Amino acid sequence: MDRKRFLAASAAAAASAATVGPALAQTATLPFFNGDRTLARYPQKRELILLTSRPVQLETPFSVYDAGEFTPNDAFFVRWHLPNVPTSVDPSAFTVNVHGAVTTPATFSLDALRSQFESVEVNAVLECAGNSRGFTTPRVAGGQWANGAMGNARWRGVRLRDVLAAVQPATGAVQVRFQGAERPALATTPQFQKSLDLSVAVDPNILLAYQMNGADLPVLNGYPLRLVVPGYFGTYWVKALNDIEVLNAPDQNFWMKTAYRVPNTPNNSVAPADSGYATVPLSNLTVRSFITNIAAGATIAAGRTAVRGIAFDGGNGIKTVGFSTDGGTTWSDATLGRDLGRFSFRRWTATFDAKPGQSLVLASRATSTTGEQQIERWNPSGYQHNAVETVAVTVQA
Amino acid sequence: MTRRMQALGAAVIVALGAAALVATPATARVKIVAIQLPPQGTAFRTAPGVELVRHECLTCHSAEYVTQQPALSKAAWTAEVAKMRAAYGAPIPASETDDLVAYLVAQNPVATK
Numbered sequence: 001m002d003r004k005r006f007l008a009a010s011a012a013a014a015a016s017a018a019t020v021g022p023a024l025a026q027t028a029t030l031p032f033f034n035g036d037r038t039l040a041r042y043p044q045k046r047e048l049i050l051l052t053s054r055p056v057q058l059e060t061p062f063s064v065y066d067a068g069e070f071t072p073n074d075a076f077f078v079r080w081h082l083p084n085v086p087t088s089v090d091p092s093a094f095t096v097n098v099h100g101a102v103t104t105p106a107t108f109s110l111d112a113l114r115s116q117f118e119s120v121e122v123n124a125v126l127e128c129a130g131n132s133r134g135f136t137t138p139r140v141a142g143g144q145w146a147n148g149a150m151g152n153a154r155w156r157g158v159r160l161r162d163v164l165a166a167v168q169p170a171t172g173a174v175q176v177r178f179q180g181a182e183r184p185a186l187a188t189t190p191q192f193q194k195s196l197d198l199s200v201a202v203d204p205n206i207l208l209a210y211q212m213n214g215a216d217l218p219v220l221n222g223y224p225l226r227l228v229v230p231g232y233f234g235t236y237w238v239k240a241l242n243d244i245e246v247l248n249a250p251d252q253n254f255w256m257k258t259a260y261r262v263p264n265t266p267n268n269s270v271a272p273a274d275s276g277y278a279t280v281p282l283s284n285l286t287v288r289s290f291i292t293n294i295a296a297g298a299t300i301a302a303g304r305t306a307v308r309g310i311a312f313d314g315g316n317g318i319k320t321v322g323f324s325t326d327g328g329t330t331w332s333d334a335t336l337g338r339d340l341g342r343f344s345f346r347r348w349t350a351t352f353d354a355k356p357g358q359s360l361v362l363a364s365r366a367t368s369t370t371g372e373q374q375i376e377r378w379n380p381s382g383y384q385h386n387a388v389e390t391v392a393v394t395v396q397a
Numbered sequence: 398m399t400r401r402m403q404a405l406g407a408a409v410i411v412a413l414g415a416a417a418l419v420a421t422p423a424t425a426r427v428k429i430v431a432i433q434l435p436p437q438g439t440a441f442r443t444a445p446g447v448e449l450v451r452h453e454c455l456t457c458h459s460a461e462y463v464t465q466q467p468a469l470s471k472a473a474w475t476a477e478v479a480k481m482r483a484a485y486g487a488p489i490p491a492s493e494t495d496d497l498v499a500y501l502v503a504q505n506p507v508a509t510k
Contacts, residue, residue: 033467034505038439043432053437054459083457088431139467141477185457188486219432254484 028061030146031296032134044218046074051143055080055182056220060148065310066292069337069345070123071151073213078220079128079149079234081192081255086181086240091224096208100177100245103168110224113208116166117158122205124230124343125152125312126237129260129282133382138272140382147290147389152312152345155228157209161202163244169198175247176201178227181240194236194260195251196229205230205343208241230343231315233282233383235260256281262379269377284314286386287374289321289348289366296391302356309334310345311366317342319369323350327361327390334364342369358395363388439464446500453489453497457481466505474501 026039028049040050042058049059058078064071091110099105108116128149133142143149164176177195184191196206207228210217217223222239229236235255251257261279262268270277289311294300311318317339322331337347354360365388367373374386437459441447454463469477475498481487489497 034465037465040435040438042435050438050461051465052459052461053435053439056434085434087434088429090429092428134467139469141466141469141473144465144467184485186486186488188488189457190485216430219430223430258484 030134030144032144032146033139034144035134035146042078042220044074044220045078046072048075048077049146049148051079051145055083055085057143058220059145060151062146062148062290062292064148065290065345066308069152069310069340069347070213071153073153073215073218073221076126076151076153076212076218076221077128077149079143080182080220080239082182082184082189084183084185085220087219089181089219089223089240094224094242096225096242096244098163098167098244098246101170101173101248102164102246103170104166106167108163110210113158113163113225114210117162119156120159120207121154121156122207122228122230122343123152123154123341124205124228125150125285125345126228126234127151127285127312129233129235129383130381132385135385135387136378136382138378140380142382149234152310153212154214155207155209156211156214157207157225157228159204160206160208160227160244161204163208164202164246167246169246170248172248173198173246174249175251177245177247177251177253178236178238178241179243179245180222180226180238181242190254192238193251193253193255194238195247195253195256196232196236198246231284233260233285235282260381260383262381262383267375267377268379268384269375270379272378272380282383285312286384287311287313287318287366287368287372288386289318289364289374290389291362291364291391294362294391294393297393298391299394299396300354302354302395304351305354306349306351307362308347308349309364311348311364312343312345313366313368313372315343316368316370316372318346318348318366319371320367321346321348322365322367323348323352324363324365325352325360328363328365328388331365354395356395357397360393360395362391362393442504444500444504446496449493449496450500453487453493454481457485457487463501463504468505469502471498471502474498477501 028037038050039047051057060077064075095107097107131149134144175195179193209228225241227238263270264278264280291309293308321334323334324331334348334350374388376387439460441460482489
């Protein structure tokens, strides 16, 4: 019920008798059962929460989201699927091969992409479909993320639409499939491939991106090129993208036909005992909001208190954010910050009177411009979590 | 618990191409961006069956995939083993399933909070 979403202990030094060599292990505890984690420094990254080491998956500490609308590259979460992650890239030799059901297949170097196509930017949230899976009730198997498998960046690259136009999809083309440089350990494991319907793929917001926040992509975020699909869950944002295949029949590969699917039910939600329902591939992010400057369990000073946070949705833009100090019984409108585009984090602020000795349950609730709201949902993979978050605090007497 | 992961910064390796070796200006410079990943940091809990679990699971993923899970039922762990075999092509003999599941169920204690 009380979804404490902050690190309970952000960097408690673990006791160790070591006198020389590595520094003490840093740990964090995520606020759910079995949430103890190691903090780890990876190349081009600050200290992040280690989810898994092979393939590498790193979670962004929640405090990062209070610093601004954009998530710094060195704090941006990392999620790979297959154990052999590319760790050495020669950008002058890197190419992306565009082929399949096209009239003129082509292979583009990075220089060719940059010189042949218009360079554009989009501000967009990248969120893992399983972000917040650790808060799923009842719990489900999978990567046990807290709320740090999301980030917002200014992505620069070329439009997928323009690249597709250059190769001319053939009559009858229906989907476009993307594959990157990560590889499985076994020949029997399916390559990581994701597909978009051609009607989606020609959206001018979708980029083959070579920069985020004004710098080259970190290697662990897909250097030198990744797909950016604003409004869609991260599973489609293929990293180290080097193969684009236009398909003339719907993709039947494991990662589309079996994995990353949700129940084809209202809100993609079911009861744990349900079975026999149809499923559909994941698509758009669900609307969410967070309080970023006050941690669950905090003791705050009495008086006029400022609260702030972030909100985002799957590409319609945020219409309102409500703020509550009584756990959602009553709501007042927060003030929205600058509009950085409909795919971006949107800051919000509010103030409230904290009376001495009070116990308050703070909450935020975003509504998109199409009326989508945050809801309780459950599905067996723990996808699309967007329940209203609460932050219980005590006011000093 | 686990060792601190070593920071290994991204190294930019500048290699000179053959043209540079014959005194041509640096038109053939190639910059390779390379990183080195820290070693895997977490081990499976020592318990009956751990050698089998190491043998079958570590081929494709590190131990955190198991150790960080919530308290899952025998049915849920059985389904996970079946998924590794059927979906990811892990060559896990059917005869090992019971022993693997027994370890997996036991190593994630029942949730107490």
